[in-house]
Amino acid sequence: MSRTYRIGIIGCGGIANGKHMPSLKKLQNVELVAFCDIIEDKATEASEKYGAADSRVYTDYTELLKDDTIDIIHVLTPNDSHADIAIAALESGKHVMCEKPMAKTAADAARMVEAAKRTGKKLTIGYNNRFRPDSLHLKKLCEEGALGEVYYAKAHAIRRRAVPTWGVFLDEEKQGGGPLIDIGTHALDLTLWMMDNYKPKVVLGTSYHKLSQTENAANAWGPWDPAKFTVEDSAMGMIVMENGASIVLESSWALNSLEVDEAKCTLCGTEAGADMKGGLRINGEKNSRLYTTEVDLSAGGVAFYSGSTEDAPDVEMRAWIKAIDEDTDPVVTPEQAYVVSQILEAIYESSRTGKAVYL
Template identity: 55%
Template sequence: MDMGKLRVGIIGCGAIALEKHLPALAKLSDKVELVAFCGRHEETIRKAADEYAPQAALYTDYLDMVKDANIDVIHICTPNVHHAPMAVAALEAGKHVMCEKPMAINAHEAKRMLDAAERTGKKLTIAYQNRFRKDSLLLKDACVRGDLGEIYVAKAHAVRRRGVPTWGVFMDKNLQGGGPLIDIGTHALDLTLWLMDNYEVESVTGVTHNKLREQNEANPFGPWEPEDFNVEESAFAFIKMKNGATIYLEAAWALNTLDEREAMTTLSGTRGGAEMRRNALTNTDELVFNGEMFGNLVETKLQTAAGIAYISPEEETIADREIGQWIDAIMLDTDPVVMPKQAYMVTRILEAIYESAETGKSVEMMED
C-alpha cells in the first residue's frame, strides 16, 4: 500500500457510483487507492470491487466501514434519506466525505452534516457536478469578472417534457424526500445561486403538481405505475433574495411543454445577460450572452461550451474535473468548489418550496 495516496471507500455501488465516481477515481490512481466498498447487496459490491479493486474490503453495514482505519475518504452514493446519517458517521470517524446530491432529505439533516464537518475539521462536499461543465465554468468566470454586472433576475431550469425515472427509488418519497424538485431542481438551483454568488434568501413561494400520472405512455424510460407516483411531477417557485434579486425555479419530470432544459440557468444583469439553452435544431446545449453594443441588441454564442452528459468526446469528463478538484482539495488542504454551507442553503430553499406548496403561504427564511 502506498502511504502517499488517499485511501477511498465507496458506500452505495449503484449507477451513480459505477458511471461517475469509480471511473473518475480509477483515473487518479497516482493519487488515490480504492480500498473499500459498502452496499446492501453483497453481489453488487463484489461486482464493483472485482472491476475496480479486487483486493478491497467489502462491507454490508456502513457503521462497520466507517470504523476502518484504512480509509481516509468516503464517497456516499445512496438514496437521499441515508446521506446525513452516513456522512455524520463518516465525519465523526475522521473521514473526509463527498456525498451525492442533494445534501440531505431536509434542512435539519443537512445541518447535522454541516455541524459534523465543522466540529471534526474534516472536509465535506456535495456532488453538484454541473458546476464542472465547460459552459458553467466559462459563465462563472464571466460573472466573477463582472461581465453581467449586478445579476438581479435569474431563472433556474430543470424541465423534462417526459423523463420520469422509473428505476431505483426516485418515486419513493420516504427514501428521496420528493420528486423532480429535489432530484433535478436541486442542480439548477445550485448552479444559479453559485453563479450569482448570492445565498442571502428572504422568502420562498412554491407550488407543486401531480396531474400527469396517467400520461405515462411516452416516457423514454418506460411507463410508470400511476399508483406508485407519490411525489410531485413538477414544481415551480419564486425566490426573493435579501438584496431584491429574484429567482424563478422550474423543475419537472413531466410537463407538456416544448422548452426542455435541465441543469441550466438564465441570468439577467445590469451590464448583460447569459442563457444556457437547448438548441432543438442542432440537438446541442448552448451558452449565449446578450446585451447592447453600438446602439444595438447583440447576442454572442459560444460554440465550444456544451454538454451535460458524463461521457463526453473530450478526454477529460465533467466527473474527472469534479472528482479531481475534490481529491486535490484534500491533498492541498484547500476548499472544495462545492462548499457545504452552499449546499445547505440549497436544501433549505427546497424544503421551503415544499412547505410553501403544502401550506399555500410564502415562507420567510429566518436566520439559521
C-alpha cells in the same frame, strides 16, 4: 499530488457506477479499497471492477468506517440516509463527498454542516454540473463582473417525459420529493453559484401531481407505475433574495412542454445577460446596438485541469481530491449546499400550505 488516497464507496448503485467509481478510477493518486451496499452482490461487483487488490466488501457501512486506513468516503445512497452516513463518516475521521441533494431535509443538511466544522474534515456535495465547460466559463465571466449585478435569474430543470422508474426515485419517504429535489437541485445550485448569492429571504412554491397517475404513459424509461408514483411530477418556485434579486426555479419529470432544459440557468444582469440554451450565449447592448454572442467551447481548458477534454464528473473528482491534497475548500462547500436544501424545502412547504415561506 503529495500522496495516494484510499477511498470507500457506500452505495454501489446507479450513480456510483455511472459517475463516481469510473471517474475516481481514472485518477492515479487514489485507490478504491472498500465497497458497501445492502445488496452484497452489488458491492462485490463494484470491488471486482474498480477495486484495488486489497479492496474489501461490506453490507454494513458502520463496519467499513472502522477501517482507519480509509481517507475518504463517498456517500451514494438514497436521500434519507445521506445525513446519518455522512456524519458517521466525518466522525470516523474521513473526508466525505455526498451525492446531491445534500440531505432529505434542511435540518439534516444543517447537521452535516455542523459535523464537518466540528470534526475539521472536508465535506462536499456532488453538484457536478458546476464542472461543465459552459458553467466554468460563465462563472469566470460572473466573477469578472461581465454581467454586472445579476438581479434576475431562472433555474431550468424541465423534462418532457423522463421519469426515473428504477430504484427509489418515486418513493417520497426515501427521497423527500421528485424532480424538484432530484434535478431542480442541480439547476438551483448552478444559479446560486453563478450569482454568488446565498441569502434567500422569501420563497413561494407550487408542486403538482397532474400527470403522475397516467396509465401506460410515454416515458424515456418506459411507463411508470401510478400506484408507486408518490412524489410530484413537477414543481415551481419563486425565490426573492435579501438584496432584492429574484430567481424562478422550474422542475419537472413530466410536463407538456417542448421547452426542455436540464441543469441550466438564465442570468440577467445590469451589464449583460447569459443563458445556456443551445450552448452558452451572452447578450447585451453596446454602442446603442443589441448583441448576442455564442461562446465557442470546443477548445481550451477549464479552471481545474488546463487543456482538459474530460467530462464534468472527471473534472469534479480531480478538483475534490486536489482540495483534500492542498487543504483548500472544495468547489462545492457544505454551507452553499445547505442553502439549496433550505430553498427546496421551502418550496415544498409553500406548496403544502399555500403560503410564502420566510427564511
